[in-house]
Amino acid sequence: DAGVTQSPTHLIKTRGQQVTLRCSPKSGHDTVSWYQQALGQGPQFIFQYYEEEERQRGNFPDRFSGHQFPNYSSELNVNALLLGDSALYLCASSFGEPSYEQYFGPGTRLTVT
């Protein structure tokens, strides 16, 4: 049973560029949540997708957008990258609503120079 997978593992971008991160949920899960984890901090919620729609959003600017596909996989897009966007981006999957227990993927480490 495959767990949550994310790609790429690492990414280096320059300021102003755009990036797309990908996530495949754990088998049987239909909800995907995205988190940003800066060094020394706990994960911060970006948004959550369920039934291909953004169900909930945290305090992140519109530069952060996402999508969920019919197979429940998801993408996170960040436009006009800033140095402060450097972080570990975590995808978590869960089943149903409310989404209690969430299982995390290994994350994508984004560095913006």
Added chain:
Amino acid sequence: RKEVEQDPGPFNVPEGATVAFNCTYSNSASQSFFWYRQDCRKEPKLLMSVYSSGNEDGRFTAQLNRASQYISLLIRDSKLSDSATYLCVVNIPGGSQGNLIFGKGTKLSVKP
């Protein structure tokens, strides 16, 4: 006041020691509570859910006090492999910050 607060540590303990982590949460609408473990540069992994009656899983015991809005995690007979950051997590359905609110984590280092 932060939604979920933890002592950042680090807690440096010898093998075999008992160590306790505390966590407080500010939102009384919180419904579910968890402890996650995160190894260095890895993803958080669910360690255990926390129930009002308290629950135990081997060497790990979690307690919840809703009246005081306080959660604890006790690790008995610490192993070297317990070294990690322990994240206190609260679920607030429909909350503005999303379902899961994470504390900053408490770092544990178990020494031989």
